[in-house]
Amino acid sequence: MRKILYFLAIIMLGSCTTQAQQNSVDHSVAVTPTSVEKIVSFLASDDLQGRMSGSEGIAEAATFIENSFKSSGVKPYFLSYRDTLTNFDAKNGVAYNVVGYIEGNDPVLKNEFIILGAHYDHIGKAKANGDDVIANGANDNASGTSAVMEFARYFGKNKTNKRSIIFALFSAEEMGLLGSKHLATKLKEESLNLYTMLNFEMIGIPMKDKDYLAYVTGFNESNLAEVSNKYAGENIAGFLPKAGEFRLFMRSDNYPFHQEFNVPSQTYSTFDFTNFAHYHQVGDETEAMDFDHMASLINKFVPVLESIANAKTKEIKYN
Numbered sequence: 001m002r003k004i005l006y007f008l009a010i011i012m013l014g015s016c017t018t019q020a021q022q023n024s025v026d027h028s029v030a031v032t033p034t035s036v037e038k039i040v041s042f043l044a045s046d047d048l049q050g051r052m053s054g055s056e057g058i059a060e061a062a063t064f065i066e067n068s069f070k071s072s073g074v075k076p077y078f079l080s081y082r083d084t085l086t087n088f089d090a091k092n093g094v095a096y097n098v099v100g101y102i103e104g105n106d107p108v109l110k111n112e113f114i115i116l117g118a119h120y121d122h123i124g125k126a127k128a129n130g131d132d133v134i135a136n137g138a139n140d141n142a143s144g145t146s147a148v149m150e151f152a153r154y155f156g157k158n159k160t161n162k163r164s165i166i167f168a169l170f171s172a173e174e175m176g177l178l179g180s181k182h183l184a185t186k187l188k189e190e191s192l193n194l195y196t197m198l199n200f201e202m203i204g205i206p207m208k209d210k211d212y213l214a215y216v217t218g219f220n221e222s223n224l225a226e227v228s229n230k231y232a233g234e235n236i237a238g239f240l241p242k243a244g245e246f247r248l249f250m251r252s253d254n255y256p257f258h259q260e261f262n263v264p265s266q267t268y269s270t271f272d273f274t275n276f277a278h279y280h281q282v283g284d285e286t287e288a289m290d291f292d293h294m295a296s297l298i299n300k301f302v303p304v305l306e307s308i309a310n311a312k313t314k315e316i317k318y319n
């Protein structure tokens with residue numbers, strides 16, 4: 001009888017612990033259309049002048065991201081949140097990535113890293129439309145930046161990740177992936193144990209007539225879409241033929257990590273070449289974004305990323 005009571009007590013304790021862990025999750029950090037709009041509205045405002053790398057406008061964006069990281073409990077990965085690019089032409093000013101991190105809570109898995117990334121720069125100015133010459137870059141890529149900032153806020157508040165997570169906002173993507181090249185090279189030299197790099201690019205407008213929420217670049221390179229859909233419980237990630245046709249796998253900030261680490265490094269996007277007519281134009285404004293779509297997408301990706309961070313083994317693999 002004592003043994004039976006003992007085992008019943010253990011089961012009850014385990015149940016209570018699980019419930020306590022669930023109750024400890026801060027659900028106030030759930031993403032809302034309003035919270036996403038606030039981020040994109042600031043980053044894509046005329047005051048930031050299109051966030052050209054090396055400009056005063058992108059420096060303001062960096063300060064905004066830093067303050068968000070600080071308030072979310074996200075620490076700088078290096079001595080400072082700002083990591084100066086060594087491959088950026090000094091005559092264009094100073095460019096830097098903004099890099100934060102949350103250590104994993106598992107004594108073993110914390111030595112494996114996941115990078116969640118997006119570029120926060122844009123092109124500055126573009127062909128005038130009337131008096132408007134500012135290429136605000138709301139979709140490209142304040143949208144992806146907002147996703148990474150919201151993920152940082154969630155994990156920073158809840159600390160539910162067993163693996164360590166780096167949140168990287170890249171500069172100078174528009175100049176040839178310079179920010180991601182710099183960080184990939186630097187982390188490789190440090191022998192970072194990188195599991196996967198997941199990048200978010202142009203997610204501000206939903207796709208039409210698709211049975212999935214976002215597409216994965218390099219779809220056939222790995223089982224990332226399969227893993228994502230399993231954890232989402234729906235088709236959150238799919239295949240877009242044009243992504244292969246335009247070689248998008250090689251054209252965003254995931255690619256330098258693929259080159260340096262040869263680990264699954266891919267981008268999620270909802271820009272499908274038909275749903276957004278303002279690429280690198282002055283019409284890429286906050287008003288063009290669908291914030292209900294963005295909030296829904298980010299919220300659906302949170303449990304996916306959490307499950308990837310907490311899986312016992314490295315499930316995402318290159319084919």
